[in-house]
Amino acid sequence: MGLYKRGDIYWYRFVWNGELIRESTRQTNKRVAQQMEAAHRASLAKGEVGIRDKKREVTLGEFIKCEVKPYVESRFADKPKTLEYYRAGLKLLGAYQPLQGCPLSAITADKVAGYVAKLRDSEHAVATINRRLEVLRRVLRLAVEWGRVDKLLPKVEMLPGENRRDRVLTxxxxxxxxxxxxxxxxxxxxxxxxxxxxxxxxxxxxxxxxxxxxxxxxxxxxxxxxxxxxxxxxxxxxxxxxxxxxxxxxxxxxxxxxxxxxxxxxxxxxxxxxxxxxxxxxxxxxxxxxxxxxxxxxxxxxxxxxxxxxxxxxxxxxxxxxxxxxxxxxxxxxxxxxxxxxxxxxxxxxYVHPQADTVRAALERVRSLVEGGLTAGDLSGAGRNQRLNPPN
Structure with missing residues (x-):
């Protein structure tokens, strides 16, 4: 019982009339946190307030509708592609009921995994799934940054196997x-x-x-x-x-x-x-x-x-x-x-994709330099000069 830390923040915990009282002080200073705990105990003892009712937690869907969407619309008003990216991600996220109706603090890695499984069942490409997961990750980070939850939320990781653009026209x-x-x-x-x-x-x-x-x-x-x-x-x-x-x-x-x-x-x-x-x-x-x-x-x-x-x-x-x-x-x-x-x-x-002919030309230059008897240091310097002064 008493003070304890979660990360850098002090919390206090004690029992009053058989009821467990546990709250965050939102403070990093131990002395201030002790004073806040003492003030809470005193107020209960004097009968000024009863056991504090725990506030109803906002759900992910409510947080998205009331806070995230207005923020996105104003923040990226001049970036239509970014707006389209967020709108698509938030719409799909809001349609997944296990997360949409879940209180923010109750979001677990299992629920995130269920969302990923739903996307996979819909036969979305890995790249598409990762774009949707990026939106979820951003939403959860905003919830923490804006103080809507008092704990760290699950880390959202991207799926491997995403195809990268490597198409270059000859x-x-x-x-x-x-x-x-x-x-x-x-x-x-x-x-x-x-x-x-x-x-x-x-x-x-x-x-x-x-x-x-x-x-x-x-x-x-x-x-x-x-x-x-x-x-x-x-x-x-x-x-x-x-x-x-x-x-x-x-x-x-x-x-x-x-x-x-x-x-x-x-x-x-x-x-x-x-x-x-x-x-x-x-x-x-x-x-x-x-x-x-x-x-x-x-x-x-x-x-x-x-x-x-x-x-x-x-x-x-x-x-x-x-x-x-x-x-x-x-x-x-x-x-x-x-x-x-x-x-x-x-x-x-x-964005740089070396092509076969470019690689062959570079290797030929190296081979000719080596056969000319250049040392490793000379070869490195020649390579730098070649990049800065390419042949016509």
Whole structure:
């Protein structure tokens, strides 16, 4: 009986009229904690208060609805992808009754394991399950940080076996894909020209709708390959962000997302062609609620271009991986991390995928240096010079 510590916090415990009294002082100072215990004993002895009723604990569902959701909506109002990520995770979490109706302090590792089992039964991929577990982990941490529970909650661990993005387009695949994207645009315009001279237009007076942006796929994918932008940054690009031959990314996924990306000649030429016929504040406008193109805008065209080019399917994000992997062979990691908009090098490392020809070329350089009689120190220095001054 008396004072004891849980972590750095003092608690007190004693029996009063056969009833166990146990409460946290929320204090790290022992003397203050003793005074609080004495004050509680005195108040009970004087009859000023009865046995304190234990407050009803808030459930996980109530905590999410009343506190987490409003916090997420206000905190990430300018980050639609992050909002979508949290909304999806919180919705799925709220649908799992064993956790949704469970008091926060009663959440155990077994209940978390049950949630994981439910996700597995729904045949979700490991990556999807881990994204949902990340949301649960964040919710539990907020409960502790905001003082809604007086104990540590179970640690939520990610599942192993998650597939990482390692798809990098070869120059030949890029060339075939962009040619297919160009061909799709040509076909859209050709279909419009045929419709102008068709029966509906000539005899019925029904004019076909003019295609608004037939080469959207070509322009977007070219910009992604040449700049390494995140797809969402590209989709939300405004004309005011393009000036002085560069793209000025104002904000994004991380604190380092704000950066300046110089345009290649190819990308600059496409941007100027779009600027001539621009009629919107967005570089890539579309008939969506946001006014600009979204992830689903080019889904069908992209799949068709992959088939036409005989290129294995890939995602738009793979174009970012392709760009950063190519850049990594010709620049130092600090510059690469800046251009990628990453906050730490560990993230940048996941975007660099050495290709077979790059590895072979590096090994050939090492072999030629060794055969030339260089020492280990000379070889290390030569390697550094090779990275800083790559061959043309």
């Amino acid at each position: 120059p030949a695949e890029e060339s075939r894909y962009l040619a297919a994207a160009q061909q799709l645009g040509d076909e859209i315009l050709a279909a419009y020209e045929r419709a102008l001279t068709g029966i509906r237009a000539r005899l019925r007076g029904q004019q076909p709708a003019e295609p608004e942006d037939p080469y959207l796929l070509r322009d977007v994918t070219t910009l992604l390959i040449d700049t390494g932008m995140r797809p969402d940054e590209c989709y939300r690009l405004r004309w005011e962000h393009i000036r002085d031959g560069a793209i000025h990314v104002p904000c994004g996924k991380t604190s380092n997302a704000r950066r300046v990306l110089p345009l290649t000649e190819r990308a600059a030429a496409l941007i100027e062609m779009r600027r001539v016929r621009a009629s919107s504040e967005w570089v890539f406008p579309a008939p969506t609620r946001s006014g600009h193109m979204e992830k689903s805008t080019l889904k069908k065209q992209h799949a068709r271009a992959c088939r036409m080019a005989a290129v294995p399917p890939f995602t738009m994000y793979d174009l970012r991986h392709t760009c950063l992997t190519r850049w990594a062979a010709h620049m130092d990691p600090y510059t690469l991390a800046y251009l990628a908009g990453h906050s730490d090098f560990s993230t940048t490392r996941r």
